[in-house]
Amino acid sequence: MLWQSVLSGLESLLGGVTQLTLAHLLMILIGCLLLYLGIGRGIEPLLFVPIGFGTILVNIPLAAVMEEGGFLRTLYNMGIITELFPILIFIGIGAMTDFSPLLENPKILLLGAAGQFGIFLTLLLALLLGYSQLESLSIGIIGACDGPTAIYVTSNYAPHLLGSVSVAAYSYMSLVPIIQPPIMRFLTTERERKIAMHGVKKSVSNRTRILFPILVTLFTALVAPMGIPLMGALMLGNLMKVSGCVDRLANTSANEIANIVTLLLGLTIGATMEAGQFLNVRTLGIFALGFIAITLDTAMGVLFGKLMCFFTGGKINPLIGAAGISAFPMSARVVQNEGFKYNKKSHLLMHAMGANTGGQIGSVMAAAIMLSVVKGMGLH
Amino acid sequence: MNEMWTFGLTLTIVGMGGTLLSLWVLSLLISALKKLFPLESEHQPKGH
Numbered sequence: 001m002l003w004q005s006v007l008s009g010l011e012s013l014l015g016g017v018t019q020l021t022l023a024h025l026l027m028i029l030i031g032c033l034l035l036y037l038g039i040g041r042g043i044e045p046l047l048f049v050p051i052g053f054g055t056i057l058v059n060i061p062l063a064a065v066m067e068e069g070g071f072l073r074t075l076y077n078m079g080i081i082t083e084l085f086p087i088l089i090f091i092g093i094g095a096m097t098d099f100s101p102l103l104e105n106p107k108i109l110l111l112g113a114a115g116q117f118g119i120f121l122t123l124l125l126a127l128l129l130g131y132s133q134l135e136s137l138s139i140g141i142i143g144a145c146d147g148p149t150a151i152y153v154t155s156n157y158a159p160h161l162l163g164s165v166s167v168a169a170y171s172y173m174s175l176v177p178i179i180q181p182p183i184m185r186f187l188t189t190e191r192e193r194k195i196a197m198h199g200v201k202k203s204v205s206n207r208t209r210i211l212f213p214i215l216v217t218l219f220t221a222l223v224a225p226m227g228i229p230l231m232g233a234l235m236l237g238n239l240m241k242v243s244g245c246v247d248r249l250a251n252t253s254a255n256e257i258a259n260i261v262t263l264l265l266g267l268t269i270g271a272t273m274e275a276g277q278f279l280n281v282r283t284l285g286i287f288a289l290g291f292i293a294i295t296l297d298t299a300m301g302v303l304f305g306k307l308m309c310f311f312t313g314g315k316i317n318p319l320i321g322a323a324g325i326s327a328f329p330m331s332a333r334v335v336q337n338e339g340f341k342y343n344k345k346s347h348l349l350m351h352a353m354g355a356n357t358g359g360q361i362g363s364v365m366a367a368a369i370m371l372s373v374v375k376g377m378g379l380h
Numbered sequence: 381m382n383e384m385w386t387f388g389l390t391l392t393i394v395g396m397g398g399t400l401l402s403l404w405v406l407s408l409l410i411s412a413l414k415k416l417f418p419l420e421s422e423h424q425p426k427g428h
Contacts, residue, residue: 106410113403120392127388136388207417208410215409223402362403369398373391 019061023275030278031055031270034167043174046259047147047266051167054270065271072271075264080155080162080272085265086148087233092258093148093360094213094237095250097328101354102361103204103212107308108320108351112358114304115324116366118143118296122289129285133379134158137370139286142169143293144363145176145327151265152230153367157380163273164283168290176330179291180298181338184322187302192309193342195317200350206242213239216361220368226375227368234364297325301355316351323352326359 011018034052038045057065058072065072079085102108123140131139134157141153142165150169154162172179185193213235220231240250305321319339323331332352339348374380 103410103414106407106414109403109407109410110400113400116399117396120395123395124388124392127384133384133387137391203419204414205417205419208413211413211417212410215413216406219402219406219409223398358403361406362399365402366395366399369395369402370391373394373398377387377390379387 015062016060021061021275023279024059024061027059027273027275027278028056030273031059034270044170046262047170047269050263050266051170051270051273054267055163055273056270057267058271058274066274072268076268076271079261079264080151080159080268083152083155083229085261085268086152086155087229088257088261089148089265090230090233090364091237091253092255092261094234094239095241095254096258097234097238097241097357097360098353099212099238099357100204100209101200101350102357103208104200104202105351105354108354109358109361110308111301111304111321111324111355112326112360112362113324113365114321115297115301115326115355115359116144116362117300118293118298118325119363119366119370121296121300122293125292126285126289129289131282131285132158134374135161137374138165139289140293141165141367141370142172142286142290143297143325144367145169145173145294145297145325145331146360146363147173149230149363149367151269153370156371157374159272160277161286163269163278164286165290166269167273168287171287172290172294173327173330176294176325176327177334179294180322180331180334183295183298184302184319184335184338187299188306188318190342192306192318193339194346195309195314196343196346197315197317197320197348197351199347200354209242210239213242220365224365224368224372226371227364230364231361231368234360294325298322301325301359317346317348320348320352320355323355324359324362326356326363328356328360329353331359332356 031052034048037043038048064070119140122143123136126136126139138154138158138161141150154165217232217235237253240246301321301324305318308316309318319335323335335352336349339346
């Protein structure tokens with residue numbers, strides 16, 4: 001009797017090992033790979049470290065971290081189901097973002113719109129490949145090149161794809177310096193790449209800076225009210241930054257809140273990457289489509305830049321169109337480096353920053369329109 | 381299948397067109413804001 005009891009006790013101790021399947025092991029390795037990318041290679045460490053660790057935790061048999069009452073399930077219910085985490089991150093992003101380069105040259109905002117076209121073209125491709133309507137929306141949104149937007153839309157429409165969509169979005173954003181330059185060179189002539197754009201002169205008053213976030217919020221409320229949680233949060237953060245009278249709140253949003261939520265968000269995204277949900281051909285499809293989305297975004301941004309170059313009589317360097325994809329501030333730096341290779345007198349950085357912040361607004365606006373149209377069609 | 385494509389094309393057309401149009405209007409509004417509140421007006425000394 002005692003012997004049997006000891007044996008069953010030992011068996012429960014070894015349960016984690018005996019119930020470990022090849023799929024679990026593979027997912028734990030994927031978790032370790034994400035940790036390696038974050039720690040060893042410095043690729044999006046703020047996200048890949050918690051995501052990688054969350055992936056390991058959720059794939060340990062009998063750990064029950066994602067079962068009702070488990071700590072990751074509690075975080076998931078609290079921050080993802082309620083959409084709270086991406087919204088809080090957006091307040092932080094708003095408090096970190098300087099929209100001045102965009103305000104200096106508002107026309108550049110159009111590049112931020114063109115840089116989102118890949119979202120919708122990828123959505124069509126996803127439908128063609130047999131993904132459901134709401135899944136296709138969530139895959140297309142990888143093209144927003146904006147992690148919190150992708151997480152917000154996916155947690156709304158296809159929460160079972162949250163892990164793969166988020167990892168794809170953040171991976172490709174970190175690969176922007178590798179993905180974009182060949183597309184930029186392929187779509188522009190050497191003459192276009194040499195176009196010099198001179199420094200941005202300061203022409204925006206403080207009142208304009210303060211009224212801008214209020215104006216954008218009210219405008220979004222009129223055009224696509226479903227996007228107000230995202231745009232409102234982004235603009236609240238920015239208003240706190242530019243108003244200059246709530247520095248403590250702005251700093252807390254940009255630092256403490258953003259850091260805490262990033263940790264919790266990363267862990268919960270990792271927690272959605274259970275072997276049963278993640279290991280399938282559809283995940284590979286999502287990664288392939290995510291790559292296509294960012295490629296198309298870049299191409300459309302550069303082509304729109306060429307159009308603006310034509311209509312302005314060659315005053316705009318089409319390369320800055322590539323920064324319209326959001327992926328702030330990585331793509332602006334890529335544009336600056338690429339332009340500098342061809343013309344040492346060209347100052348593209350601030351113009352590219354303008355397109356880049358325009359891309360941020362563009363990606364949220366595209367998501368807002370998407371949410372509103374889907375609601376209007378009665379699909380969700 | 382038809383329904384699927386109607387959905388996809390509607391969202392693509394409305395999404396691309398809507399985003400472009402919205403940001404164009406927004407750029408006009410920003411330009412108007414800059415004209416209404418120019419930088420110079422903030423630099424004028426008080427009492428003038």
